[in-house]
Amino acid sequence: MKSASGTHWGIVGGGMLGLTLAYRLLKQGDRVTILEASDRAGGLADAWALGDVTWDRHYHVILTVDQALITMLSELGLEDEITWAKTGTDLFDGTRFHPLNGGIDFLRLPMLSLVDKVRLAATILYASRIENGSRLADTDLEEWLVKLSGRRVFDTIWRPLLRTKLGDTYKQASAKFIQSVIRRFYSARSQGVASDRFGAVKGGYATILERLVAELEAAGAEFHTNAPVSAIGCDAGGMTAVSKGKTYSFDKVIVTAPPPHAARMCKDLEPGEKARLAGTRYQGVICASALLTKPLRGGYMTYITGGDCPLTTVIDMSSVAGKQAFGGRTLAYLPMYLPSDDPLFEASDEDLKALILGGLNQLYPDISAGDIAAFRISRAPHVFPVPVRGYASMAPGIVTSVPGLYTVNSANILDATFSVNETIELADRALAQILGDTRAMPREALPRAAE
Ligand SMILES: Cc1cc2nc3c(=O)[nH]c(=O)nc-3n(C[C@H](O)[C@H](O)[C@H](O)COP(=O)(O)OP(=O)(O)OC[C@H]3O[C@@H](n4cnc5c(N)ncnc54)[C@H](O)[C@@H]3O)c2cc1C
Incomplete structure (x- = not known):
């Protein structure tokens, strides 16, 4: 099972965290297999087709302070592909827009x-x-x-x-x-300048993910999509992960799936560890992408403070990536943040579309169905843990009670900013802990903890 070069790692989840961990482990000469539930890489940062455009499923910008991300992009040869734009912010009070620049x-x-x-x-x-x-x-x-x-x-x-x-x-x-x-x-606000400075890689996260996955595969990683892991266990001296009835064997496994999923699949964790994972409360997002033939006001972000608009903000990605990236049209993101168990996650696309466009019309009454070239809705119930007071003392651990099994995810980001930059920094912090864990692997399957 052990490769000539070192440990064979199984990584559950092919989001930016799983991919970064894989990238680092391959660099130190280890062997890596990634098991990803969906049909593509990227998790929350993945890309999808919106009409004739391929762009991020959720809005993503790069800030000049995102040093870990910018360094990774430069390692991938993509630093010169970042375009930086000065853009603005507005506030909508329920009736009027107010610039905040x-x-x-x-x-x-x-x-x-x-x-x-x-x-x-x-x-x-x-x-x-x-x-x-x-x-x-x-x-x-x-x-x-x-x-x-x-x-x-x-x-x-x-x-x-x-x-x-x-x-x-x-x-x-x-x-x-x-x-x-x-x-x-x-930090995105340029010194002395009344505007924000945000960046995006040409082609969006599709470009980043394509390059990253190509590098991983060139370095020998196995990347399995459509491979949802249902159970992780131990066998003599190693770990196993089961996906769709197939058992994969590894030396060690790192689970990057959201905590409630990790709690379900890691059957051998102690009850207290499972309870911490399962009990981490999450905020999620329902986020629509709308490709519009009409322009918006021109700033990246509009905060909404008044009226009964269901939207959190209106995001104009064209103000950062440029309209040419979208065939001369506007790419608007229309998010609604909700607790992960909110019944709205179960609503039909049709009902959500009506609700979301109703919200957009509160800000832009003249946008009608004929102005919408394409429209898609993403549901992501696990985006960030609710930042309750004293959260650090409730957060799940990374090194688990099972030698060779590690759980890392956004619940381990304690300073409450959730971004790809923080995710890369988390990968590095977590690896320091994981590689420092020198406990012997169990010689045989562990007795299963009480469910
Ligand atoms: C609306 C929105 C806007 C954002 N804006 C920005 C921004 O402007 N800038 C920025 O830097 N960041 C932004 N982010 C944050 C950024 O996308 C995340 O911080 C980052 O993508 C998290 O990566 P992750 O790998 O930790 O988690 P995830 O992306 O959630 O990855 C977890 C992966 O695990 C997989 N998985 C789950 N269960 C299983 C299973 N049983 N078996 C196998 N695989 C499984 C999932 O399919 C997923 O691919 C935004 C996020 C959202 C939602």
Whole structure:
């Protein structure tokens, strides 16, 4: 079973985390087999066809601070394929758009008094400058924002924004969540320039994934798609993974699937470990991609704070990738963030389309069915763990009680920013722990923990 070059790793999940782990392990001379449930690589970052365009299923931009990602793109020979664009941000209050591209725009916000505006701007500046916000992980989000911005700013701006991303769970969330989001997005704002700077690789994540998978396969990795793993077990001196009745044998296995899936497939974990994985509460997203023949306002992101719009934001990918990437049309993403068990995940495409386009029409009443060249809906119930206060003490571990079995996923990102850059950094942190685990492998199958 052991290859001449080293350990044979089974990696469950071919998202950016599984692919990065595979890339690193192959580089150190190990053997890797990836088992991916869907029919393609990439997970949340995968690409799909939208009419005659192939682009990311979920909106993705690169920030200039995404050093781990940019380094990986350069290793893949793709750094020169990144196009950087200056773009803008808007806020929609239920009736009107307000640009948010600098101090003057903040001063113009009609729903706030002058003092409120100054406090809002000061909160953003302060949050963006906190380098290590770990002490905020136990701080109540609402209390922190009210202390910094005042009650009126919280009720008018922060609460509606938090609700669109976290629903009512914002009440249990830590201040670390909003501080991390502000810091990440503030970093995209060029110094002294009233615009955001975002990047995208030409061709989107399809280009990145194609290159990454080609490199993995050239280095000897086996990549199996349509291979959902249902059970992971131990045999004499190694691990097994079962997919569609076929048993694969490995020296060690790393599971990168979302925690509830990991809990189900890792049968030999101790009950406490399974409970931690299964009990991690997740936010998911229903995200529509709409290829429009009409332009939007031109900025990348529009936050929605008023009205009863079901959408979290409206994203205009053409403002970053350029309309030419979409045949001269606009690629809009229309996301709704929801708890992973929200019944809306079960709604039909037809019902969701009606709901989502109704939301878009609150912002753009003149967009009609005839302006939509293509429309698709993605359902992703596991995007990020709900950033509750004290989350670090509840997060599942990476090195499990079963020697040779490891679980790594977004639940192990403790600083509350969820991006491909963080995912690559997580892969490196996790590998340090995994490779440092020198326990002997069990000689025979472990007695199964009580279900
Ligand atoms: C709407 C949205 C917008 C985003 N915007 C950005 C952005 O602008 N910039 C940015 O950098 N990041 C962004 N992200 C985040 C980024 O996509 C994720 O951080 C990253 O893709 C997570 O990768 P992952 O491999 O950890 O998880 P996943 O992508 O979830 O991968 C897990 C994989 O495991 C597979 N799997 C599950 N169960 C099994 C099983 N039983 N057997 C085998 N395989 C299994 C899944 O099919 C999946 O491929 C965004 C995400 C979303 C959803």
